[in-house]
Amino acid sequence: MTNIIFIILLFVIAVSVVCSLNFSSVVRTNLIVLPIVIFSIIFLFIANTKNFSMERLYPVLGNGFNSTFIAGFWNLFAFGGLSLLYFIPPNLKDYKQFKKITLISMILSSVYLLLSISITLLMFDSFIEIDELMPLYSAVRYLEFGTFFQRLDSVFLLIWIISFSCYLTIISNLCINIFRKLTNVKNTKIIVYPFALLLFAISLIPTNIATSNFFGLTIYKYMFFILVLLISISILIIANIKNKIASR
Amino acid sequence: MKNNFIKFICIFIVFAIFIYAFSSSYVSHNINNLAYVVAIGFDTAEDSSDSSELEKIKVTFQFINTSALSEKGSSDSSTSIVNSVESSSISTAINLMNSYIGKELNLAHCKVIVFSEKFAQTDISDEIYTLINNVQVRPTTNIVVSKCDANYYIENSKPSLEQLVTKYYDVFPNSSRYTGYTANVTLGDFFNRLVCNSGNPTAILGGYNSDKYNTSSESINDSIANDSSIVGKRGTENIGLALFDGGKLVGELTGIETLWHLIIQNEINTFLVSIPDPSDNTKYIDLSLIEYAKSKINVDVNNGSPHIYLDISLSGRILNVDSNSDYTNDSYLKEISSYANSYIQSNISNYLYKTSKDYKSDIDGFGKYASKHFLTTQQWTDYDWLNSYQNAFFTVNVKSNIESGLLISET
Structure with a gap:
């Protein structure tokens, strides 16, 4: 089996090469990859329609009203991607398009999320009881068109690997830009390679799935609520109050 | 010039690392x-x-x-x-x-x-x-x-x-x-x-x-x-x-x-059923049937024991022909349809009661239709469908329409 270090290195090198170029290179790469990713999920949804059963949506409230809406409020961290919207305005050519871009991004993301969840919910009874590592991968394994087109897993894995690399590139680029502004460094290229090394080192920390889940489901969850929701709303409120005081 | 050379060396080193890293996978997964x-x-x-x-x-x-x-x-x-x-x-x-x-x-x-x-x-x-x-x-x-x-x-x-x-x-x-x-x-x-x-x-x-x-x-x-x-x-x-x-x-x-x-x-395209001939009980009529519409299933859990309602719609043609066949007669075709309805209905009922009473096994997955009546997973789990299935009652309604023979309708 190939050592995990080489697989992580693959992503890190791709990220560092793209981040050392302009931000427009990142955007153009994503422009090529995004339609393929959206098409893949729509294709997966349509191709698996024969395995869907609407009755799997019941019971409607699942684990109960409290568990879904009150205790489940913390699951809003799944919408953490919305935080990227804060970083878009400085990179726009025309700031007035920001509202339109936000709306389109949110609609596309919602549709994508809805399709992904629908596939696993309508196909499998078992994922309520079983914790599956990659639910969409399980759905892909059911795809068969006659006896010729079978085993399309590798195609989807390739698409998902590329889309993950694109996501990692955007996140790394934003982190580098934030650091550059904090430290007042003009040239980003000298920051890219240390960041890549840091990314490589941190990705080697989790030694098993439990540690990864802890980072992803616990630490990231609270960071989303504190940094994205709490602090940004607090800044908005404070700025509003300051504005009102200043205008008096 | 110097920068290009450094870039070339870096790219070469990266390639060498990945060739080394993934070569063992290629060898181990070789078809031979x-x-x-x-x-x-x-x-x-x-x-x-x-x-x-x-x-x-x-x-x-x-x-x-x-x-x-x-x-x-x-x-x-x-x-x-x-x-x-x-x-x-x-x-x-x-x-x-x-x-x-x-x-x-x-x-x-x-x-x-x-x-x-x-x-x-x-x-x-x-x-x-x-x-x-x-x-x-x-x-x-x-x-x-x-x-x-x-x-x-x-x-x-x-x-x-x-x-x-x-x-x-x-x-x-x-x-x-x-x-x-x-x-x-x-x-x-x-x-x-x-x-x-x-x-x-x-x-x-x-x-x-x-x-x-x-x-x-x-x-x-x-x-x-x-x-x-x-x-x-x-x-x-x-x-x-x-x-x-x-x-x-x-x-x-x-x-x-x-x-x-x-x-x-609803997992069958066409199928063959042999029913007794209405005009001669010693003979059988072979019917080639298809599902005219998908089976409709309704489950009622309000009165303790589950009650399962099934509506099946079939359409078919007659396969066997002899020297005295007359499949153009509307009343005869309706009689065959009626025989087919009661034959299939009674057989399906027997099959359902067999799975329920004898084997206590809901292989038809009626439970997923019953789960609509429950709001939460806990209520559904408490109802214990798999044990309740053995007390189920079934109402089967079959509607079949026998149209004609295949190539020959009258001899």
């Missing part, structure tokens, strides 16, 4: 270094009487001999190799077989997983969980319960109309679409039903095909694997369905009962 398993069988070990030892299973592997395949075709005996091993688990069996065969086993092309009847009567949940957890084993692999040993079943599943056994394994479950005497049950379906609490799993029922005609069945419609009226060159046959309660085999269905099951599941 792998042994492709096309069928796996599970039997109870021959000598598992010593209680101090770990419980053993006998695992049979059927391999395809890729080197024997050629453009000119090959003899059946040289393309398929069957080996068995006794061990404590599937993974140990694979490990032992790896060392014996000399090549690494690859389960990516495994078409069929066979459990012997004796083995299936113990709990096969562990084996199913292990198989579904395996990345190589496809969820579209068929599950068969064999009334004979799994080893015998695999050795004797020799296709008579195809060269390759893999082609036979691909094709035989498809006969369920036009006969209804077997079903296309996959590992994924089995696992879903095993884990959820709204239905019970099933498996294809297989068995040996004897070289004598069977005279023990009361009716021609009672054909079942191991006990059918078929005599053929192939040593095995697949007729009927095996019923499970959780992971344990609890019963079996005949070929015709499997047909009723598939009609309810």
Whole structure:
């Protein structure tokens, strides 16, 4: 089996090469990859329609009203991607398009999320009881068109690997830009390679799935609520109050 | 110039690292270094009487001999190799077989997983969980319960109309679409039903095909694997369905009962039903039927015991013609339709009460229709559908429209 270090290195090198170029290179790469990713999920949804059963949506409230809406409020961290919207305005050519871009991004993301969840919910009874590592991968394994087109897993894995690399590139680029502004460094290229090394080192920390889940489901969850929701709303409120005081 | 040279050196180093990193994967997954398993069988070990030892299973592997395949075709005996091993688990069996065969086993092309009847009567949940957890084993692999040993079943599943056994394994479950005497049950379906609490799993029922005609069945419609009226060159046959309660085999269905099951599941295209001739009770009329609309299922749980309502719509034509046939007569066609309705209705009711009262196994998955009446998963779990199913009542309504003969309507 190939050592995990080489697989992580693959992503890190791709990220560092793209981040050392302009931000427009990142955007153009994503422009090529995004339609393929959206098409893949729509294709997966349509191709698996024969395995869907609407009755799997019941019971409607699942684990109960409290568990879904009150205790489940913390699951809003799944919408953490919305935080990227804060970083878009400085990179726009025309700031007035920001509202339109936000709306389109949110609609596309919602549709994508809805399709992904629908596939696993309508196909499998078992994922309520079983914790599956990659639910969409399980759905892909059911795809068969006659006896010729079978085993399309590798195609989807390739698409998902590329889309993950694109996501990692955007996140790394934003982190580098934030650091550059904090430290007042003009040239980003000298920051890219240390960041890549840091990314490589941190990705080697989790030694098993439990540690990864802890980072992803616990630490990231609270960071989303504190940094994205709490602090940004607090800044908005404070700025509003300051504005009102200043205008008096 | 200097920068370009440094870039070139960096790119070269990166390439060298990745060539080194991924070259071992290429070698280990080379087609010549792998042994492709096309069928796996599970039997109870021959000598598992010593209680101090770990419980053993006998695992049979059927391999395809890729080197024997050629453009000119090959003899059946040289393309398929069957080996068995006794061990404590599937993974140990694979490990032992790896060392014996000399090549690494690859389960990516495994078409069929066979459990012997004796083995299936113990709990096969562990084996199913292990198989579904395996990345190589496809969820579209068929599950068969064999009334004979799994080893015998695999050795004797020799296709008579195809060269390759893999082609036979691909094709035989498809006969369920036009006969209804077997079903296309996959590992994924089995696992879903095993884990959820709204239905019970099933498996294809297989068995040996004897070289004598069977005279023990009361009716021609009672054909079942191991006990059918078929005599053929192939040593095995697949007729009927095996019923499970959780992971344990609890019963079996005949070929015709499997047909009723598939009609309810909407998993059949065309099928044949023989009904008594209204004008002459000594004769049978063969009807070729299709599902005119999907079966409608409604479950009512308001009065304690569940009440299940089924509406089935069929449309058909008459297959057999004799010298006195007159299928242009509207009243006669309506009479045949009425006979067909009552015949199919009573048979489906009998089948449903059999699964409910005798086997207590909801293989038709009525539970998922019942779950609509509950708001939360806890309420649904507390209702305990799988135990409540044995108290269920059924109302079956069949509406069939017999249109005419096929080519000839009057003689």
